[in-house]
Amino acid sequence: MLSSQNRLRWRAVLISRAARLCLWMAPEWLRDRWLGVLWRAMFLGPDDGPHRAGEIVLADLRTYAFLDRSTIFDSDPLVMAYREGRRSVALRLMNYLNLDEDAVQKLMEVDDGLGD
Numbered sequence: 001m002l003s004s005q006n007r008l009r010w011r012a013v014l015i016s017r018a019a020r021l022c023l024w025m026a027p028e029w030l031r032d033r034w035l036g037v038l039w040r041a042m043f044l045g046p047d048d049g050p051h052r053a054g055e056i057v058l059a060d061l062r063t064y065a066f067l068d069r070s071t072i073f074d075s076d077p078l079v080m081a082y083r084e085g086r087r088s089v090a091l092r093l094m095n096y097l098n099l100d101e102d103a104v105q106k107l108m109e110v111d112d113g114l115g116d
Contacts, residue, residue: 039096049103065090 023031043054050058065086066072072083 036096036098039093040098043097050097050099055106061090061093067091067094 023034026034040048043050043058045051045054062068066083067087067090072080072087074080074083
């Protein structure tokens with residue numbers, strides 16, 4: 001017999017699976033729109049600017065994905081492809097967030113507070 005907490009977890013899993021199925025069965029334009037809404041809800045506050053946790057994560061992502069460097073060149077093509085993949089994912093996220101120039105500039109200046 002499931003406890004009430006496990007029953008809630010199982011229900012959340014079923015709801016999540018159903019939502020994912022609906023999202024991926026939707027037309028591409030609708031799916032992209034909803035993904036943008038979900039990404040924005042995760043990183044942005046009510047004023048459409050990143051909240052503090054979002055700033056920290058996006059600042060770390062900026063460094064990890066080489067968005068703060070002008071080039072990601074490496075003589076090894078596999079390393080270069082790996083870096084370009086990281087960069088591509090970060091650029092896609094930034095595109096979904098649709099931040100204005102001031103917010104992007106602020107993110108470029110944010111220290112994630114975690115040290116190096």
